[in-house]
Amino acid sequence: MIAEQSAVRLRxxxxxxxxxxxxxxxxxxDLPRGLTLYDEKNVPEAVRDSFRSxxxxxxxxxxxxxxxxxxxxxxxxxxxxxxxxTRETFRGRIAIYLAKEAQAEIRALAIDEAKTLVDDTWDxxxxxxxxxxxxxxxxxxxxxxxxxxxxAHVHENATLSLDTGALGDENAHQENRFFLKGRxxxxxxxxxxxxxxRQETVVKTLMAHEAPATESLIEHYGVAADESFLxxxxxxxxxxxxxxxxxxxxxHGVILGEKAxxxxxxxxxxxxxxxEAAHGAAIxxxxxxxLYYLMSRGLTERDAQMLIIQGFLAPLxxxxxxxxxxxxxxxxxxxxxxx
Amino acid sequence: MAGLRIENLHAEAEGHRIxxxxxxxxxxxxxxAIMGPNGTGKSTLASVIxxxxxxxxxxxxxxxxGEDVLAMTTDERARAGLFLxxxxxxxxxxxxxxxxxxxxxxxxxxxxKNIPLFRFIKQLDDAVAALxxxxxxxxxxxxxxxxxxxxKRNEILQMRMLHPKIAxxxxxxxxLDVDALKIVGDNVTAMKDGKLGLLLITHYxxxxxxxxxxxxxxxxxxxxxxxxxxxxxxxxDTEGYDWIKEExxxxxxxxxxxxxxxxxLEKCATKEALE
Numbered sequence: 001m002i003a004e005q006s007a008v009r010l011r012x013x014x015x016x017x018x019x020x021x022x023x024x025x026x027x028x029x030d031l032p033r034g035l036t037l038y039d040e041k042n043v044p045e046a047v048r049d050s051f052r053s054x055x056x057x058x059x060x061x062x063x064x065x066x067x068x069x070x071x072x073x074x075x076x077x078x079x080x081x082x083x084x085x086t087r088e089t090f091r092g093r094i095a096i097y098l099a100k101e102a103q104a105e106i107r108a109l110a111i112d113e114a115k116t117l118v119d120d121t122w123d124x125x126x127x128x129x130x131x132x133x134x135x136x137x138x139x140x141x142x143x144x145x146x147x148x149x150x151x152a153h154v155h156e157n158a159t160l161s162l163d164t165g166a167l168g169d170e171n172a173h174q175e176n177r178f179f180l181k182g183r184x185x186x187x188x189x190x191x192x193x194x195x196x197x198r199q200e201t202v203v204k205t206l207m208a209h210e211a212p213a214t215e216s217l218i219e220h221y222g223v224a225a226d227e228s229f230l231x232x233x234x235x236x237x238x239x240x241x242x243x244x245x246x247x248x249x250x251x252h253g254v255i256l257g258e259k260a261x262x263x264x265x266x267x268x269x270x271x272x273x274x275x276e277a278a279h280g281a282a283i284x285x286x287x288x289x290x291l292y293y294l295m296s297r298g299l300t301e302r303d304a305q306m307l308i309i310q311g312f313l314a315p316l317x318x319x320x321x322x323x324x325x326x327x328x329x330x331x332x333x334x335x336x337x338x339x
Numbered sequence: 340m341a342g343l344r345i346e347n348l349h350a351e352a353e354g355h356r357i358x359x360x361x362x363x364x365x366x367x368x369x370x371x372a373i374m375g376p377n378g379t380g381k382s383t384l385a386s387v388i389x390x391x392x393x394x395x396x397x398x399x400x401x402x403x404x405g406e407d408v409l410a411m412t413t414d415e416r417a418r419a420g421l422f423l424x425x426x427x428x429x430x431x432x433x434x435x436x437x438x439x440x441x442x443x444x445x446x447x448x449x450x451x452k453n454i455p456l457f458r459f460i461k462q463l464d465d466a467v468a469a470l471x472x473x474x475x476x477x478x479x480x481x482x483x484x485x486x487x488x489x490x491k492r493n494e495i496l497q498m499r500m501l502h503p504k505i506a507x508x509x510x511x512x513x514x515l516d517v518d519a520l521k522i523v524g525d526n527v528t529a530m531k532d533g534k535l536g537l538l539l540i541t542h543y544x545x546x547x548x549x550x551x552x553x554x555x556x557x558x559x560x561x562x563x564x565x566x567x568x569x570x571x572x573x574x575x576d577t578e579g580y581d582w583i584k585e586e587x588x589x590x591x592x593x594x595x596x597x598x599x600x601x602x603x604l605e606k607c608a609t610k611e612a613l614e
Contacts, residue, residue, distance in 0.1 A: 292391055
């Protein structure tokens with residue numbers, strides 16, 4: 001289903017770590033130039049120190065993988081990371097470090113067929129002037145529980161663009177926390193969630209403006225079908241003195257079925273006058289007029305609904321460009337709500 | 340005879356009786372224009388024929404080539420050959436025009452293979468050129484951010500792609516400037532092939548400068564009150580509707596409740612509303 005060339009496979013097998021790190025040479029062959037992988041033992045001290053404030057002792061990760069982009073790296077082909085899981089209680093952490101002025105793109109894919117308990121942490125450190133485009137798609141089995149934490153420190157003039165798509169049948173809890181730590185740091189977080197059956201999904205995204213002239217955007221897109229429950233919590237905090245900052249939030253949701261529930265709580269905490277901020281939420285059922293219009297041209301109700309939902313999830317197309325993944329995504333959408 | 344037959348049609352919306360006994364025939368190959376003041380039920384008639392969920396038919400019959408239209412769902416009506424060019428079509432962000440039109444064309448080819456992609460692209464390009472629309476139309480989202488005139492032209496473009504048996508054009512002329520009206524008129528006229536039945540709903544005579552009509556009817560009080568040829572329309576254009584009301588003893592021609600038609604400023608912009 002998914003192209004494997006140049007994909008880095010991290011097989012989480014036991015507490016000692018990642019198998020693919022053990023035969024790191026094989027991995028290194030597929031790595032885009034300028035990117036290096038380290039484990040806890042061989043990671044450079046400076047990189048490990050950068051992440052020190054992210055972690056507390058209690059977190060107790062089973063292992064950490066470091067991905068490091070060297071200073072001044074020009075954007076090349078994306079690094080593809082594929083996550084597989086064969087054991088239930090692995091708590092993995094992937095720490096992505098961009099040195100000054102580095103540019104990189106990373107795409108991660110997590111699709112498991114076993115019922116699992118997922119507990120992943122992604123930490124991002126973007127040094128001055130760096131830029132990262134990160135996207136991740138996940139689809140786990142029903143009865144899985146996926147807990148995903150993403151934390152980012154974005155420094156002066158650095159830009160982080162993060163896209164996540166959750167299309168599986170698992171119950172999920174996602175927590176995204178972005179700290180804009182330097183002047184003109186920018187972060188955009190876009191989450192797309194498709195929930196169906198009796199799934200429960202909570203997505204929390206926090207943007208903390210801790211420097212002046214910083215910019216943030218939170219976008220949440222969701223479809224809640226059947227008896228599922230989906231909640232979006234968007235919080236943006238602009239501290240006093242962080243003048244000329246700009247913050248925006250968008251929450252868009254479609255509810256399918258009488259028993260589905262979708263909540264959106266957009267929050268802005270602003271302690272500074274000289275800022276721009278906007279938030280909005282548009283949640284509702286499929287518009288009757290849209291449905292009627294499409295059906296008046298001959299589309300069946302089901303086909304019309306599917307077209308409207310596919311259109312609503314158009315941001316997913318930007319997330320995945322590879323045609324095979326795109327096809328897989330469309331297949332998942334049809335399978336989940338097109339029954 | 341082939342065509343759309345409407346007999347004694349009654350329909351209501353949210354408890355308001357709007358259609359009160361419409362009798363109308365649109366024969367294959369013929370063009371029938373319906374005129375009438377605001378609020379007399381013209382657009383409701385178009386929506387009821389297409390099966391808009393807001394309206395409930397309480398009495399009467401509609402058949403297309405003898406088939407019971409009222410027993411069909413909206414999509415079945417479309418696949419049977421009915422087409423409605425809407426006054427204000429919905430905007431559907433995220434769905435491109437080309438995806439939508441292709442899906443609509445494929446839906447009509449029941450049991451057959453989907454239309455080959457290259458043939459589809461060629462047809463769509465030809466239609467875009469004929470209607471003098473922006474070249475990027477296929478990739479734009481359906482009616483999303485379209486001007487009023489672009490929406491109307493997009494309706495005619497779909498009609499051209501879908502080849503209906505009976506097409507109802509609901510005030511296709513409103514919001515069009517003279518040049519756009521001519522483009523739309525020429526395109527519709529070019530689609531007249533001796534088989535297409537057309538129902539034109541309009542306020543103004545000017546549409547009929549571009550699309551000739553075989554019959555002209557006037558609608559008031561939710562039914563057809565007078566039928567004639569183009570001379571009827573010309574008289575309305577110079578004298579208005581009062582003479583018809585007088586002739587038929589009609590005092591209030593309206594059936595659509597006021598608040599359905601337009602919102603007046605003084606109704607919504609009260610101080611209370613602002614607070």
